[in-house]
Amino acid sequence: MSIKTYRESIIEAMILEMKRDEKVFVIGEDISGGRGCGDFEGEAAGGPMGLTQGLWDEFGAKRVIDTPISETAIMGAAAGAALSGLRPIAELMFSDFFGVCFDQIYNQAAKFRFMYGEQGATPLVIRTMIGAGIGCGPQHSQSPYSIFANIPGLKVVTPSNPYDAKGLLISAIRDNDPVMFCEHKSLLGMEGEVPDDSYEVPLGKGKIIKEGNDITIVAIGQMVGITQGCLTKLEEKGISAEIIDPRSLSPFDEDMVYDSVEKTGRLLVIDESNPVCSFGSWITSMVSDEVFSSLKAPTRVLTPPHCPVPAAPNLEAAYLPDMERIVEATDYLTNYS
């Protein structure tokens, strides 16, 4: 066990799995520093965010494949490679770029198992960066995981800390279905205790971050940490909140949320996606369907407003759900009568 960053945990997961299975390879833009096709002396850069640092040096250009800026070809090649028996990790540098290549993800990779009558598996991981918070503006800051979760055949995970990032990525690589691994860019430098050995965090299993009795707060990705930051304030107000990090959105640990809401009678979801058809609204819809009689208050979802992510720092700060809004919503729901 040692202290590692979210970024280091992701790299370590890939290295361990590439050592374990020769079929695992990584493909994407600039992942070895943009020199994939030539000789080069020195250390590989490992992508603009350093998320593939050291892979090229360890495994070489055959398994750490730099590509042109060509997301459709990357995603399609990864889909085809998976269908042919390889286990690709394809990097979609920013999740916003799904707009140029989604056909290969949702019409191809996600459908192969069903459409071909289970003739083969599609063991594909798409690692992609989500989220607002560092001033990247409208086309590099979105969190489109609700759109991904809408697609039958795709699995979607949203690790909120270094331990889960490593364990979920190892599970995703070993999984036999396409997995969208949504890395939050604001969390890359986050530190935490992470075992050196290999371990799996199972897909579809949530985690109760803190137990409580008055309200269930489900927080996704970056929102987990922000919600945890509210705990002192909530305790001062005498509110005992139960915080759940679902970790996977698809499959989703519905039972953990139902059990919690049956205990607390209240549900608040903190979700960074756009509000219309957000994943949070799906959670509240399921809870209304399944445990309605336990509810003591309306369910509520906190998301950004229905607008693109702005570039200006003050606007971006106003865009994201923050501690003040979370405390206010919690206060409202626990005092509802």
Next chain:
Amino acid sequence: MQLSKDKLLDAYTRMKKIRVFEETMRDEFAKGTVPAFIHLYIGQEAIATGICVELNDTDTISSTHRGHGHCIAKKSNLEKMTMEIFCRADGLCEGKGGSMHIADLSVGMLGANAIVGANAPIAVGAALKQRVLGENLVSAAFIGDGASNQGAVFESMNLASVLKLPVLFVFENNGYGEFTGVDYHCGGGDIAGRAKGFGMPSYKVDGSDFFAVQEVAAEAAERARKGEGPSAIECVAKRWYGHFEGDPQHYRTKEELETIRRDFDPLKIFRKKVEEAGLVDSKDLNMIDEDLSSEVTAAVEKAKNSPLPNVEELTTNVYEKGSY
């Protein structure tokens, strides 16, 4: 290079099987027995066959919405394939794919594709096995003239070229992208020339002539196996029928259809060549014709009499069993 008699008979069998199968499907569709859209491959038999005779069982192809011919040329099981086109439970895809999404991974047929041009990147992915695992293989993508304008195809050619992958980009120029003529839709009009721009050897051949296709397919496949990278082959042929069955074809004349069926018949051209050169006895070919006719009829009858999928199967095969 002179082809052996066995190889010639094999090629004729594949081409003729495509023809008989598609004519049967045309008639079945007209009768209303086929539950999905179909797109006939007649007129292009020499392309799929010319390419696939140069591929091994472990080589792969990715196909198009007009994919029946590719399945047959890659030696997919005819009965199971027919059942799939009729959306039956025992079809290749258990009835969930149908004609436009048919695949047979057991013979390296990685799927028809109803998204035009989307199969090209998938073929590039299959070719990555050469780079990652050092496997000896060739991966062919069949791409229509309409699909040749898609960004996915350009990206695929570039990536295959940059990574030197063993891909054959087989452009089937049948004159029409859906209803639209190639003379209208293809800027510059030179599909093979575009491929050259990506730095790969590129050929333009008569796609109605099996020998023209096979000869360059052999060269391109050999280069690919040696790790010398991708090639493009533009095969110019004719589409004898509409974009889909039921297409009234307002965009072309009856005279055009008569002319192409008279002058651009891949089977007639093949027969003439092998018989005139004395390579194969016409009796052997006639026997193949008879055998195929009964084989196809039997497959279609069996498919029509086999059950549709159980409704309980509606939500199976979405994820790996037990993982969701």
